[in-house]
Amino acid sequence: MDVELQILKHLARDAHPTVAIIDEYCAEYKDLFKEVRNYECFKYLHLGIISTIKRKSLPEIAKVVSINSAQSLHHFLANSDWSVEELKQRRLNKLKQILNGQTITVVIDETGDRKKGKKTDYVARQYLGSVGKVDNGIVSVNAYGVYSNITFPLMVKVFKPKGTLKEGDKYKTKIELASEIITELIEEGFNIELILADSLYGEQRVGRLCRLEATANPKGESSQFIRKLEEYNLAYVVAIRSNHGVWLPAGQSVRANKWCKFERTFSNQKSETRYIREIIYGKKRAITYWEITTDPETMPENSTSFVMTNLQGNLKKTLGDLYGLRTWVEYGSRQCKQELGWTDYRFTNFQ
Template structure:
């Protein structure tokens, strides 16, 4: 073997290609992965995520992209790359692309069923994906919406009190959501409005941070949520208005909306939405 071949043999090889769109997107993060195999798994994971797979688990993704599931597990659990550095770079890229355009922020939690005891922070808790309490893991997530395009921003794992590590500090889901809003503001994204369900809509500390930043918001509250009124004031309801709700899959549903006025008109308004106003 001549000298040139020996040198070539010991040079780092190029990462395998996937599809042009994935390769182009992932190239922005190439320097975060010191090992070429880690970078390849990073690309394969993206390829699996945008695939037509119904269940995008690591074993299923590994089958469709043609690598071992062990490789993807190693990439997630042991490969030398930094989640925080990746997140920071991704958020900076989003900020650059948006160019200070206003976006809506959605705050929501996701619960996924999880068997076994090897995954951190798995506990019996309410899982929204199945609508009941079961063994699983829950995350608090934020998404940005710009011109009908929805994209992920920041995700944080909810850590139940009974599953905390020595270095952990317990935070409720609403406290995690407050931290997420603060992080998004610190990044410099231009928030137009914040959307959230009743868990956050009935949380004073979550609403406090919204008020502090002077943000517009639409949050859900439960039907039994009360509002204190002076004895001289009363609750009024406007007439129902019919509208059509169109879902992302193109299906539609008829709904009705009306404003509920607690006493005098105020900056904060309350609206009731239903699919059947007669019941």
């Protein structure tokens, strides 16, 4: 619209354009911002995040998008009157609209990244998967959706260690956060076909046993997370530790079936040989346990997985590909998260 006409009609000016892909994506959220300046900052942040700059801090983003100061970006995040919850809901609604009822696989993953200093909310010394040790950093529990080899983020919840809680915060374990995510996704109306998760979410909390050993357990086998999946009748494939315990009645034993060779097919359609066998605890049951490896003789630690599932049928040819999807989604999402600046931000009023 002509600028003079906008002024005469007391209409808001048009937002400055950025690049086509950013303008097209952000247009879906334009009505959530009352002021043009806030909408422009929303677009500038997206533009900066996908740029090639090394650090995705506000000052660096301001430079790359050619605005005079990072103050406007800071004001947009800290003080302007737009709703984070409305933005999240709009994004989820858009996903549901595109999926149109199609089933998705959901991958649950927790990731931790090193953070310097102590000013960022919920940073503490804790185990960080990205560095493989305890360090100063932040941890989140994430849910990714997979549809037709397309992976997309669904939800994220930041883990809040006990020593970092603020007034009004309630301590929740990572398993509790993951269980909340499942409930919220179901209540949102997503059609979930399968849940994939690592060993944190597959383990029981009643003790550990050596591999292929068992004993009796009056409390049942399922962790809180598994019980939540069963509550919603969801199919799952979750990792377990090699010393996972399964409780058996007296007189029942554990046996391992013969190894079966299969071709693990990757998303690029390349394949590699893998081996799989079922571990049977006593009698056949609804939940089954499997070992998957690249070498059944040496069972290398970094390429051997122990999984349990409630899927039924002949799983020898399919289970390896299903579980392998979790590894590649986690790896790819970790790279994207770091590229988009997850380790560069510093929030002191996290919501």
